[in-house]
Amino acid sequence: MSAGKHLTKGSPRPALPDDGVPRLYSMRFCPYAQRAHLALNAKKVPHHIIYINLTEKPEWLVDYSPLLKVPALHLVGERNQPSLIESLIIVEYLDEKYPENPLLPKDPLQRAQDKILVERFGAVTSNFMKIIVHNAEPDELWTAFDIFDEELGKRGSAYFSGSKPGFVDYMIWPWFERLPVIKFVLEDRYNFDVKRFAKLNAWIELMLKDEWVKSFYVTPEQHVEFWRTRKAGNANYDMLA
Numbered sequence: 001m002s003a004g005k006h007l008t009k010g011s012p013r014p015a016l017p018d019d020g021v022p023r024l025y026s027m028r029f030c031p032y033a034q035r036a037h038l039a040l041n042a043k044k045v046p047h048h049i050i051y052i053n054l055t056e057k058p059e060w061l062v063d064y065s066p067l068l069k070v071p072a073l074h075l076v077g078e079r080n081q082p083s084l085i086e087s088l089i090i091v092e093y094l095d096e097k098y099p100e101n102p103l104l105p106k107d108p109l110q111r112a113q114d115k116i117l118v119e120r121f122g123a124v125t126s127n128f129m130k131i132i133v134h135n136a137e138p139d140e141l142w143t144a145f146d147i148f149d150e151e152l153g154k155r156g157s158a159y160f161s162g163s164k165p166g167f168v169d170y171m172i173w174p175w176f177e178r179l180p181v182i183k184f185v186l187e188d189r190y191n192f193d194v195k196r197f198a199k200l201n202a203w204i205e206l207m208l209k210d211e212w213v214k215s216f217y218v219t220p221e222q223h224v225e226f227w228r229t230r231k232a233g234n235a236n237y238d239m240l241a
Helices: 029-042 061-065 087-097 107-122 121-135 140-154 169-179 179-188 196-207 211-215 219-229
Strands: 025-026 048-051 073-074 084-085
Touching: 025 029, 029 048, 029 087, 029 211, 048 087, 048 219, 107 121, 107 140, 107 169, 107 179, 121 140, 121 169, 121 179, 140 196, 169 179, 169 196, 169 211, 179 219
Parallel strands: 025 048
Antiparallel strands: 025 073, 073 084
16 A cells, blocks of 8 residues: 655655555655565565655654664564564564565575675765766776676576566666666666676566566656756656655
């Protein structure tokens, strides 16, 4: 269930049923929040969605997200009704709490290696921001991509998690979905090399067909339009509402 439009400063708390279902505080275009959506959907966990305007945040958000960030997962069915923040913490909690449709591997070593790989993805997210905020050159982003293209080759599988998407795949996907924003910002300086990133490119094509990616997908045109409005200082949070 979705609360619809993004709630803003002065908005009342959403009236949701007292059904013990987790409540995800999110923003429709946030890649970190998308991680939580993908995990919840892939694991088929019932949940309510409350979208938050991150420019003009509702005053009560602090009650569920002390750092005023999304995603935040309010566990209304647990004792004391705690909230969790930080996307990876939320996803790991969900994977342990709801063991059906596991995202992380059972093998302790592989599990550790997958977590390390997602940590290394920080080089991608940081360079992503350098480009869209500071119009930086993309060379460092492509160098970071090399690591993941090579890793797919080492693993010898279509997905990072094997024969189907799992933890690594879903945790890094949101930034690949937003590559059109990089192309929009860089214009003729955009030089994603399909041959250089042959394995990553094939993985992208597979991920676009994934049921759970499609369940929370935003088109390239919509991503670009949101970024354009955000850069202009008037982010259109509700363009999909």
